Amino acid sequence: MSTAPRIAVLGGGAWGTALAQTLTVAGNRVRLWARDVATIDAINRDHSNPRYLPGMALHPDLTAFDDLSAALDGAECVLSVVPAQTTAAVLSQVRHVIASGVPIVLCAKGIEAGTGRLMSDVAQAILPSNPPAALSGPSFAADVAASLPTAVTVAALDTDTAARLAVFLSTPTLRCYSSDDLVGVEVGGALKNVLAIAAGAVVGAGLGASAQAALVTRGFVELRRIAASFGARPETLMGLSGLGDLMLTCGSGQSRNFAYGRTIGRGEPIDGLPLAEGVATAGIARRIAQERGIDAPITESVAMILDRTITVREAVSNLLARPLKSES
Ligand SMILES: NC(=O)C1=CN([C@@H]2O[C@H](COP(=O)(O)OP(=O)(O)OC[C@H]3O[C@@H](n4cnc5c(N)ncnc54)[C@H](OP(=O)(O)O)[C@@H]3O)[C@@H](O)[C@H]2O)C=CC1
Ligand SMILES: O=C(CO)COP(=O)(O)O
Structure with a gap:
C-alpha cells in the first residue's frame, strides 16, 4: 500500500484542478471533491476537466468525488479552492468530516463581501480545531497544471506549521516559500x-x-x-x-x-x-x-x-x- 501523503482538494474549478494535478504528478495521493457530476466524471473517466482546463491531460491517478467523507478520508492536509464568497458554505459542510488538527490551506484570493473577513477568519470561525494556512502567489492555473515552473508563498500562523506545509505542498515545478504572516x-x-x-x-x-x-x-x-x-x-x-x-x-x-x-x-x-x-x-x-x-x-x-x-x-x-x- 502506498505511503505517499494523502491530500484533499475542495473545488473542481481551474485552480483546484491545477493544484490537484501538480500534487498528483509529484507522487501524492490526491482526492478532489467537486459538486458538479460532469466534472467528476470527466476527471475519473477521461482524465480531463474540459470546462475549466480545456485541452489539459490530467494524471490518471487523480480521482474526483462528490462525497466529502470519501474525499477527506485519511487526508493529512485539505486545500480549500472554491471562490472566496462560497468558502464559508463549503467549510460548513467540511466541519462534520474533517479530522481535528488537519491543516486547512485556503487558496481563494478574496475578502468575504458581507463581513470583511479574510479566508483564515472564515476558517477559524467554522473549523476552530484545524490550523489555517494560505497558499498565494503568481500562479495561473493553466501554467501550474502544465507543469510550468513558478513559486508561491504558503503562510500559517506560526513558522513551524508554515515551513512544514511549504515542504509538503512543494512539487518539482511549484516552489513554495514559507511565511508566518498569514494576514x-x-x-x-x-x-x-x-x-x-x-x-x-x-x-x-x-x-x-x-x-x-x-x-x-x-x-x-x-x-x-x-x-x-x-x-x-x-x-x-x-x-x-x-x-x-x-x-x-x-x-x-x-x-x-x-x-x-x-x-x-x-x-x-x-x-x-x-x-x-x-x-x-x-x-x-x-x-x-x-x-x-x-x-x-x-x-x-x-x-x-x-x-x-x-x-x-x-x-x-x-x-x-x-x-x-x-x-x-
Ligand atoms: N484560476 C487561477 O489561475 C487561480 C485562481 N485562484 C483563486 O482560486 C479561487 C478559485 O478559483 P478558480 O478555481 O480559478 O475558479 P473557477 O471558477 O475555475 O472554479 C470555481 C470552482 O468552485 C466551485 N464552487 C463554487 N461554489 C461552490 C460551492 N458552493 N460548493 C462547491 N463548489 C463550489 C465551482 O463549482 P461548479 O463548477 O459546480 O460551479 C468550481 O468548480 C479564486 O479565489 C481564485 O482567485 C488562485 C490562483 C490561481
Ligand atoms: O491569481 C491568479 C494568478 O496568480 C489568477 O488570477 P485571475 O483570477 O485574475 O485569473
Whole structure:
C-alpha cells in the first residue's frame, strides 16, 4: 500500500484542478471533491476537466468525488479552492468530516463581501480545531497544471506549521516559500485582484502602457496601506503573494480579473465572463478603506466603475485631478 501523503482538494474549478494535478504528478495521493457530476466524471473517466482546463491531460491517478467523507478520508492536509464568497458554505459542510488538527490551506484570493473577513477568519470561525494556512502567489492555473515552473508563498500562523506545509505542498515545478504572516499573504492576494481589474480597464480604454504602469504602482501603494491596517508586515507585500502576483495579473490578459477590467474598458458586455474575484472584493475593500480612514482612490474607483457610478475615463480624470502630494 502506498505511503505517499494523502491530500484533499475542495473545488473542481481551474485552480483546484491545477493544484490537484501538480500534487498528483509529484507522487501524492490526491482526492478532489467537486459538486458538479460532469466534472467528476470527466476527471475519473477521461482524465480531463474540459470546462475549466480545456485541452489539459490530467494524471490518471487523480480521482474526483462528490462525497466529502470519501474525499477527506485519511487526508493529512485539505486545500480549500472554491471562490472566496462560497468558502464559508463549503467549510460548513467540511466541519462534520474533517479530522481535528488537519491543516486547512485556503487558496481563494478574496475578502468575504458581507463581513470583511479574510479566508483564515472564515476558517477559524467554522473549523476552530484545524490550523489555517494560505497558499498565494503568481500562479495561473493553466501554467501550474502544465507543469510550468513558478513559486508561491504558503503562510500559517506560526513558522513551524508554515515551513512544514511549504515542504509538503512543494512539487518539482511549484516552489513554495514559507511565511508566518498569514494576514499579509491573504490581503495581498485579495487586493491584487481589484488592481488587476483597474489595470485591465486602463488597457481596454486605450490609455497606454505608461498609464498602466503608473496605475499599478500607485495601486500598490494603496494595497500596502490597506494591508498595514490589517497588521500585515511590509516585506510580505514585497514578496510573491504581493508584488509578485500584482506583476502577473496586472500585466497579462491570461488573468480573469485583468480580462474583466479590459472588457469594461473597451465598453463591451461583461455577461458570461469567467469568475473575477476582484469584483466581489472591490466593494468591501473600498468600505474597509473608508472605515479605517485610508486614502485608496484607485480601489474606490474600481468599486465605482463596477457599480456603474462612473466610467473608466471619468475615474482616470478624477485620479489625475487629485491634489498633488508626496509619493509615499
Ligand atoms: N484560476 C487561477 O489561475 C487561480 C485562481 N485562484 C483563486 O482560486 C479561487 C478559485 O478559483 P478558480 O478555481 O480559478 O475558479 P473557477 O471558477 O475555475 O472554479 C470555481 C470552482 O468552485 C466551485 N464552487 C463554487 N461554489 C461552490 C460551492 N458552493 N460548493 C462547491 N463548489 C463550489 C465551482 O463549482 P461548479 O463548477 O459546480 O460551479 C468550481 O468548480 C479564486 O479565489 C481564485 O482567485 C488562485 C490562483 C490561481
Ligand atoms: O491569481 C491568479 C494568478 O496568480 C489568477 O488570477 P485571475 O483570477 O485574475 O485569473
